[in-house]
Amino acid sequence: MDTAFLSLVLAAPLLWLISLFLLRRWPYFRLFFICNLVVLAAYLVLIGQFPFGHDEYGLGRLFVGAGAVAGHALLGFIFAVGLRSRPMGKAQPCHGHV
Numbered sequence: 502m503d504t505a506f507l508s509l510v511l512a513a514p515l516l517w518l519i520s521l522f523l524l525r526r527w528p529y530f531r532l533f534f535i536c537n538l539v540v541l542a543a544y545l546v547l548i549g550q551f552p553f554g555h556d557e558y559g560l561g562r563l564f565v566g567a568g569a570v571a572g573h574a575l576l577g578f579i580f581a582v583g584l585r586s587r588p589m590g591k592a593q594p595c596h597g598h599v
Contacts, residue, residue, distance in 0.1 A: 510567050513574040520581040544569040
């Protein structure tokens with residue numbers, strides 16, 4: 502579990518860059534980018550307001566924040582791959598072929 506979390510946190514910047522590359526020609530890219538920045542800022546503000554009990558060095562807050570950013574990057578990557586893999590344009594008729 503620790504290895505999966507660390508791997509996700511380390512891969513998050515790469516996933517984010519690949520997502521930007523995959524979505525760069527999407528007509529709603531700017532809106533998507535701005536909305537994601539707002540959502541990410543909201544995550545971090547909410548995490549900052551959440552009481553963590555005794556967290557002397559702030560590591561709990563740090564790891565929850567890193568997990569939120571990494572999870573957000575992963576969801577953005579999945580969205581980008583899904584959007585990129587769907588057929589664009591009009592559907593082609595099958596002409597009876599199966």
